[in-house]
Amino acid sequence: MNEKQVKEITSRDDDFAKWYTDICLKAELVDYSSVKGCLIIRPYGFAIWENIQKELDKRFKETGHQNVYMPLLISESLLNKEKEHVEGFAPEVAWITHGGSEELTERLCVRPTSETLFCEHYANIIKSYRDLPKLYNQWCSVVRWEKTTRPFLRSREFLWQEGHTVHATKEEAQEETLKMLNIYADFCEEILAIPVIKGEKTAKEKFAGAENTYTIEALMYNGVALQSGTSHYFGDNFAKAFQMTYLDRENKLRYVYQTSWGMSTRIIGAMIMTHSDDHGLVLPPNIAPVKVNIIPIGKNHPEVIEKSYEIAKELKLLNISCEVDDSEKSPGFRFAESEMRGIPLRIEIGPRDVATNTCILVRRDTLEKVAVSLNDVTEEVIKMLLDIQNSMYLRAKIRRDDMTKTVYTLEEMITLANQENGFIRASWCGSRECEDMIKEKVGVTSRCIPFDDHEPIGKCVCCGKEAKHLVYWGKQY
């Protein structure tokens, strides 16, 4: 690797798709394998995923959820038990037909999601109201036979967590569905600095087998929407298909009510496409595996190296992950590498700095440089990391809001969609016909009916009849 290689990525404004792939590869988040559509998550990419897991898992456990592990494989007959569900997933599953040299009597698929396995297990273990609720979650990988694939956004195998819960009452299950959606939203906003719109999916866009699907939708730098996490309320649909019943306090047999919710490595793609720039990755401090990178300049100055490690030690004592890059590469190369990896804050320190008791802090988000006294460096680092986290969120939110436009007619909608990407606010009558027509004519799909912005403004943008909801529409990943 030379300096040029580090810097050579496609410009974000020239070719967003290529810029994105360049970052994934050059920041060493992923690599391709010879298995089509399956990616390797490299140490730096996996460290980000581990931090995501740690943050989410903590929130799940604090709200009473327990982790379990279900089989990777699902028999064809089990997958077939809930009609809508199998119709949604069967076209995209990978089928196992042979174990060793023997042909199997029944095909098995690699799980595309695990509703059926959880249902079967719950039907076995739940007898009475005393066994409820069950609040299970699983961290695993799933396989869906996608045609076109892109790092993190769409691959034949991806990592995720899937929560599956069962409850005695409808109300309790509905409450759980929204609780988990809020956990996802808070996590995205507080940790990944990604502003999200919380809302409900239309019937067309909901999960196969669900009664309601709730979503958090984020808007990427290029104005394309990305569904970042979903939470489903199943009612008793699966309960009836799988005979998941319990005896209530009056000894009556009742069906359980059910939810499921998931977030995947896709969210890493969302984070990249929200914050990164032409210098490479930009990581929010709250998720960065390395928050501060110290780069000593001037090989033959032991006082510089010494001071660098001194600062690192102080930061580590404050639990701020920190690396000293005193490798033999040129300062310029090391700066570029630190920027490519998206490390939130860089400290540059040379002999003259040590002599004048200062150092330079460089924020990754704005690339602003500021000289600070070595006496105040840890305080300044703490302040600046907080500021970076907040500014990244605010910048993304302002951009998202700027890219959210309102239209009242189909013509306006077509013109807008041809001009620019973004969220389009438009009222809708609730009919599948209009939803399909909008997709056909405008090339956008309904992203969600936002909780906080769902009152219709005027008539249906498509048919002109009474509108039922305001909907956010957009192109999507």
Next chain:
Amino acid sequence: MNEKQVKEITSRDDDFAKWYTDICLKAELVDYSSVKGCLIIRPYGFAIWENIQKELDKRFKETGHQNVYMPLLISESLLNKEKEHVEGFAPEVAWITHGGSEELTERLCVRPTSETLFCEHYANIIKSYRDLPKLYNQWCSVVRWEKTTRPFLRSREFLWQEGHTVHATKEEAQEETLKMLNIYADFCEEILAIPVIKGEKTAKEKFAGAENTYTIEALMYNGVALQSGTSHYFGDNFAKAFQMTYLDRENKLRYVYQTSWGMSTRIIGAMIMTHSDDHGLVLPPNIAPVKVNIIPIGKNHPEVIEKSYEIAKELKLLNISCEVDDSEKSPGFRFAESEMRGIPLRIEIGPRDVATNTCILVRRDTLEKVAVSLNDVTEEVIKMLLDIQNSMYLRAKIRRDDMTKTVYTLEEMITLANQENGFIRASWCGSRECEDMIKEKVGVTSRCIPFDDHEPIGKCVCCGKEAKHLVYWGKQY
């Protein structure tokens, strides 16, 4: 569930296999699924696995290893690249032939282990000596098409970690192989209280494609051995098959040297079969998800409940995981349940105890009861947990040593093996013929050539010729 159900497990001495399965199911560690040979790991079982992961992962990271994620699927041509390896694994892999409704042009198998994927990736990313060593680990599930399956011990899918490292020199790779074996051994002894024998596998028993396989072997309560973790030195076998080369400091192209090492959910089976008894699971305090269970007796005594939660609070402040079971079940039922779940220490407290400022501590390992003053309860708990951990290890070690016998002739070996299970110490000439003959005549296999006990004692037990090693033989899981 009633009291009888909790207590109703097969006696360990009557039917060890059934006793083992009873514990796995009744302690709610696992459940069966409808997919043959694939198990569900329930919350309590998974909490144990999470603690195992936490302990091992910490040790891996402290020694410079990084986590990655490789694809679940391996193409047939990739699996075929290393001859010995494919011969070892091809007969037991699950083959995917269809994605959705389309037949694949090349079959893919679900990874039985990931050497080939790591090799392919390493060949891509390693260019020069500056890129070495690479010390990667992966936590995942693997699939091997086993005919007969048992909870944790043998299943078609299991969870594990697989470390894969590459090095510039033979010496460094060999050092790594042994370093990781020692990490496994220390983890087993210090955390799981399982004494292990460290040693090398014979050529017959080594991993498909390895130059040397090292193992830690544990002896279960019934005298059957269990291979508890392995570490392999590959030399440059795979490097040659996969063209994994690097430029050294003199700019010469060289092959890398490689290792792999793994530990799986099997180790949970080993822990159960080492420590548990007719009352259920017995967990070493260092791995138990709940270390202390407080059981208040006497519903209408608020002072008892209050005192219970007070003790729990104090223990939690000391980071000792603790649960109060103030459910409506009878005290006897709650005691039995606590014993079934293997919680290391139980605190019983009733109105008379509160009045006299005492409570009863019951050790799970020995079921001994001791009254202690409520003033000293946290100190006593700390002392006793330490003592339980140490005693469990020592009892297992004494039993293992008692079950390790030495023989000098094949006749002695046959007689001993017919009488009892255990490790058989016997010298061996090193020939495959004698190893096969011993298996055929005695029904035992070579477990390992122990590092600390490998000097031959007399001639080969089978052919009577010069002995090369002392070997530990035994029946195995």
